[in-house]
Amino acid sequence: MSGLNLNHVTKQFGNFTAVNDVSLSVPDGTFVCLLGPSGCGKTTLMRMIAGLDLPTKGSIELGGADITAVPTHKRDLGMVFQSLALFPHLTVGENIAYSLRIRGTPKDVQKKRVDELLAMIHLPGFADRSVAKLSGGQRQRVAIARALAISPKLFLLDEPLSALDAKLREAMQVELRQLQQRLGITTIVVTHDQREAMTMADTVVVMNSGEIRQAAAPVDIYRRPADSFVADFIGQTNLLPVVADSAGRASVLGEMIEGISLPTGAAKGLLSVRPEDVQLTAAGHGAIAGTVTFIRDLGGAIETFVEASGTQVIAVSSPRNRPDVSVGQSVGIRLDPATSVVLAR
Amino acid sequence: MRREPPQRLADYGPLFFPAGMLIVFFVVPFATMIAVSVFQREQGGFYTPAFVFDNYARFLSLFFGKVLGFSLFLAIAVAAACVVIGIPFTYLLSRSPRRIQIVWLVALLSILSLSEVMIGFAWSTLFSRTAGITNLLVWLGLMAQAQALTPSFGAVMTAMTYQAFPYTVLVLYPALVRLDPTLTEAARTLGASPVKAFFTVVVPALRNTILATLIMVFIFALGSYLLPQLLGRPQHWTLSVLITDQAIYQSNMPFAAAMAVFLVLVSLGLVGLALYAGQQRQAK
Numbered sequence: 112m113s114g115l116n117l118n119h120v121t122k123q124f125g126n127f128t129a130v131n132d133v134s135l136s137v138p139d140g141t142f143v144c145l146l147g148p149s150g151c152g153k154t155t156l157m158r159m160i161a162g163l164d165l166p167t168k169g170s171i172e173l174g175g176a177d178i179t180a181v182p183t184h185k186r187d188l189g190m191v192f193q194s195l196a197l198f199p200h201l202t203v204g205e206n207i208a209y210s211l212r213i214r215g216t217p218k219d220v221q222k223k224r225v226d227e228l229l230a231m232i233h234l235p236g237f238a239d240r241s242v243a244k245l246s247g248g249q250r251q252r253v254a255i256a257r258a259l260a261i262s263p264k265l266f267l268l269d270e271p272l273s274a275l276d277a278k279l280r281e282a283m284q285v286e287l288r289q290l291q292q293r294l295g296i297t298t299i300v301v302t303h304d305q306r307e308a309m310t311m312a313d314t315v316v317v318m319n320s321g322e323i324r325q326a327a328a329p330v331d332i333y334r335r336p337a338d339s340f341v342a343d344f345i346g347q348t349n350l351l352p353v354v355a356d357s358a359g360r361a362s363v364l365g366e367m368i369e370g371i372s373l374p375t376g377a378a379k380g381l382l383s384v385r386p387e388d389v390q391l392t393a394a395g396h397g398a399i400a401g402t403v404t405f406i407r408d409l410g411g412a413i414e415t416f417v418e419a420s421g422t423q424v425i426a427v428s429s430p431r432n433r434p435d436v437s438v439g440q441s442v443g444i445r446l447d448p449a450t451s452v453v454l455a456r
Numbered sequence: 457m458r459r460e461p462p463q464r465l466a467d468y469g470p471l472f473f474p475a476g477m478l479i480v481f482f483v484v485p486f487a488t489m490i491a492v493s494v495f496q497r498e499q500g501g502f503y504t505p506a507f508v509f510d511n512y513a514r515f516l517s518l519f520f521g522k523v524l525g526f527s528l529f530l531a532i533a534v535a536a537a538c539v540v541i542g543i544p545f546t547y548l549l550s551r552s553p554r555r556i557q558i559v560w561l562v563a564l565l566s567i568l569s570l571s572e573v574m575i576g577f578a579w580s581t582l583f584s585r586t587a588g589i590t591n592l593l594v595w596l597g598l599m600a601q602a603q604a605l606t607p608s609f610g611a612v613m614t615a616m617t618y619q620a621f622p623y624t625v626l627v628l629y630p631a632l633v634r635l636d637p638t639l640t641e642a643a644r645t646l647g648a649s650p651v652k653a654f655f656t657v658v659v660p661a662l663r664n665t666i667l668a669t670l671i672m673v674f675i676f677a678l679g680s681y682l683l684p685q686l687l688g689r690p691q692h693w694t695l696s697v698l699i700t701d702q703a704i705y706q707s708n709m710p711f712a713a714a715m716a717v718f719l720v721l722v723s724l725g726l727v728g729l730a731l732y733a734g735q736q737r738q739a740k
Contacts, residue, residue, distance in 0.1 A: 163641055183644040184652075196642035200660040210646035213656070261647065 113174050114138040115160070115265060115297060120169035122155050122321075129155040131321040132169070137314070140295045142288065144308035147318035148344070153301045154269055156318070160299065161267055162186050174264060189258030190267040195250055195274075197242045197257070203229075204238030207257045214261070228256040231290070248279050255287070259294070266291070266298040272307065284310040305345050309333070317341050333385075339454045342383035349389065349424050353380040353453060361453075363446065364420045366399045370448030374455075381454045388450040389426035391415060391434045391442050398443025399424075403436050419444060493713035503710050511714035520698075520715075524722065527678060527694040531723075534616045535673040539666060541617070542624035547658060549625070550632040561629075564622040572619065576686035579615040580606050583687070611687040616680055620673045627672060631665040632658075667734045671727050678723055695719050 115137040122130040130152040137143050145153040158164040160171060162183035170179045178186055189210075198206050205212075207228055208221040216224075229235050232252035242250065251271065258266060271287075272280045288311040291298045302308055308315045309329040316326040317340075325337035336342035339350055355361045355373045362368065363382055373380045392398050401419030413433055415426045424444055428434055436442055462468050496506035514520075549560055570578075582588050583605035593599040605611055639661065643653035659666070681696035695715060703712035 161645055163644070182649070183641075184647050184649050186645075187647075188645060190642070190645040192638045192642055194636055194638050196636060196638040198639065198642075198657055198661065200663065209643070209648075209656075213643075213647045213652065257646070267645075 114141075115299075116172040117156075117160070118170045118172070120156070120159060120166045120171065122152070122159060122164060123167045128321050130159070130166075133321075133323055134169075135316065135323065135326060137297060137299065139297055141313045142291050142298045142311055143300070143314045143316060144312035145299065145301045145316050145318060146305060146308040146344075147303065149303060151318045152321040153303075153318050157267055157269055157299060157301045160265070161188060161190050186265070187261065187263050188265040188267060189261070189263035191254045191258050191269065191271045193270040193273060195254040197250060197254060199242060201242070202238065203234070203240045203242055203245070203253050206242060206253060207238075207260055209257060210260045224260060228260060231259075232256045247275050248283065251275060251283060255290075259296075262294075262296075264297065266296045268298070268300045270301055270303070272302075273304075280304075280307070281310075287311060309345075315345075317344060319344075334450075335452055336383060336454070339381050339383065339456075342452065342454060347386050347425065347427075349382075349384045349386060350454075351382045351384065351422060351424065352456070353382045354378065355380075364399045364401075364422060364424075364444075366397065368446060368448065371446075371451065371453060373453060377455070379456045381456050382446070383452045383454055384424075384446050385450065386414065386425045386427035388447055389424060390445040390447070391417070391426050391428075391436060392445055394441045394443045396443065398445050401442055401444050403438050403440045403442055406436070406438060417442060417444060489713045490717055492709055493717045495710045495713075497708055497710045502707070511710045512718070514711060515715060515718070520695075523693065523695050523698060524719075526692070527696065527719070528722070528726070530612070530616070530684075530692075530694060531674045531677040533613060534620055534677040535670045537613065537617045538620050538624040538673045539669055542621065542628055542669070543659065543662070543666065544654075546625050546628040546632050547654070550629065550635075551637070561625075564625055567618070567622045572680070572682045575615055575619050576683050579611065579618070579683075580686055583608075583611050583614075606687050607689045607692070609688065609692055612684050612692050615683045615687055616677055619680070619683070620676050623676060624669055624673055627669045628662075628665060631662055635661060664734065667730060671730060675723060675727070678719065 115135075117133055117135040120130060120133045121128065133152075133156060135143075145156060147153045155164060159166050162178070162181060166179060170177055172178065173186070198209065201209065204222075204225045207225045208216075211221045211224060225238055226235070229237055232255060234249060234252060234256075237245075237249075237253075242253065245253065251274075254271070255268075258268075268287075272283050275283060284307055287300075291311075300307075300311060312329055314326055315329050315332050317324045317332065319340050325332060325341045327335075327337075332341065332345050336345060336348075342348045343350060351363050353361050353363050353371065353373060355378050359372065359375070360367055361371045361373050361380075363371065371382065394400055399419050401417040401424060403415060404418050404423075405416040407414040407416070411430070413428050413430065415428070415434055415436060417424045417426065426434070426444070434442075491505075492503065493511055494507050494509065495503040496508055496510070497503050549557055585602050585604035588602065588605060590599055590602040590605065594602050635658065639657050640650070640653045643657045644650065648656060678694070679696055681694065681700045684692050684694050684697055696719075699712045699715045699719070702708045702715065
């Protein structure tokens with residue numbers, strides 16, 4: 112099978128299990144984001160793919176060949192480090208040409224390739240500059256160009272944009288995604304920023320405590336989270352307790368809701384409802400009763416905080432559909448079963 | 457915080473004490489030495505103030521030229537040996553667990569507490585025929601018969617390298633600890649084997665530190681006068697040995713001072729040359 116395959120990969124540091132039995136299949140040409148809070152094992156997983164750490168158990172295949180024991184320098188990959196790790200004693204051009212020089216590529220071919228890559232990252236004519244004199248965004252681009260110099264089979268980026276300011280980061284996300292689509296290169300990015308993952312990835316792999324919680328397309332992750340961790344980590348969500356009576360009818364915050372059911376046998380669960388799917392209406396008529404406790408008007412969106420049976424529910428609406436409520440007012444909450452997901456508690 | 461250049465004389469206050477110490481303990485003695493170097497020696501006595509260049513003229517001979525050449529060669533060889541052994545050693549040390557690092561650093565620091573005399577006699581015992589390391593090799597069956605390794609050039613080199621090695625590590629250590637470990641990892645992902653990554657990234661990135669270490673060990677080794685006497689033959693004696701000989705045993709202060717001044721000038725010239733070469737390569 113081509114592409115990148117991780118088979119039951121486990122990494123232990125002493126008694127600590129950083130990555131626990133992870134299996135993942137990445138088809139050629141896809142853009143995958145490993146997403147999770149710090150310490151979830153995403154960087155360790157990437158370092159094992161790069162060969163900088165060896166798995167305790169399991170195997171890694173690339174293009175059908177087992178590369179678990181192949182040393183890093185024979186893997187033909189490109190990697191961008193969080194610190195960028197540009198070589199301070201080399202110029203921009205020498206940095207980019209490093210992988211070609213190591214492989215004994217003729218000087219004129221090196222020069223041609225460097226010019227090509229500098230044009231690609233929109234820094235033509237920068238070859239003779241010192242890397243110390245570049246701005247953050249320029250250093251970022253040089254690190255990317257250096258990693259792509261040999262046209263690697265696999266492109267790895269470890270928190271590549273974390274050092275940039277918010278605006279530049281968003282621009283670089285779009286640029287990186289466009290670059291990947293143009294080159295069609297299999298790319299794996301480690302990030303803790305869910306917006307970054309949603310912007311760039313074909314597949315988002317959400318990790319926590321060394322395990323994959325869900326691997327799916329960004330929209331699927333957002334719309335159909337696999338568990339409460341994923342629902343809570345990706346975007347904002349309301350996690351509301353669901354209880355079932357003896358007849359199996361489910362109720363949320365004391366109100367029966369049509370179309371929502373718990374898995375057979377389960378008495379308790381959680382309902383994940385995105386704030387933009389929470390509808391505020393007049394009290395009564397089968398709506399969940401609540402009281403408005405706080406309104407946050409962010410200009411582009413209005414967040415209404417409602418307390419219902421001791422649980423806080425957040426509703427988000429656009430200024431066009433501004434809810435006609437004020438703090439202290441009793442309101443009704445309506446949930447649409449089609450946009451809600453029942454999760455195990 | 458913005459640092460402004462000192463405005464008033466009082467702003468230079470913190471500099472007065474170190475400047476005073478420098479004048480009392482360095483400038484004045486050195487000036488005295490320069491003065492003495494042009495004084496007239498009195499046979500059987502001390503010296504009388506004068507302004508003659510006889511003392512300098514005296515060592516413009518093949519003999520002193522050879523001794524000077526050997527002194528510089530020995531100092532450069534010791535500096536090179538220290539750096540060649542010291543860089544890989546310190547690199548591995550900076551990448552090892554904290555506890556191992558502390559043990560090694562304490563051991564190296566304790567070498568500094570040993571006087572040159574002790575180091576010299578310890579090595580002359582180790583290199584001797586009766587109690588030396590060759591007995592160990594005989595016992596292991598690697599040698600037929602124990603033999604004396606001293607006096608020899610190798611013995612002088614070994615002891616001087618041993619003595620200068622802690623300084624080498626202490627100068628290299630901070631730079632290597634600060635060196636971003638991802639630099640070598642980046643080199644490996646770009647196709648360099650660990651050894652190649654070391655020579656194409658670690659060594660060039662530390663060029664200035666390495667140059668500074670070379671100069672420091674060079675100057676340190678240039679002043680060594682006991683070890684060449686203890687472990688070497690007369691042809692391994694350095695200019696420092698001759699200076700000691702002239703100053704203490706021949707009581708020819710003006711000649712010793714002239715040699716010392718000359719040695720300082722030559723080593724300053726060499727250091728300047730090394731710095732200049734370093735800057736030229738950086739500007740490239």
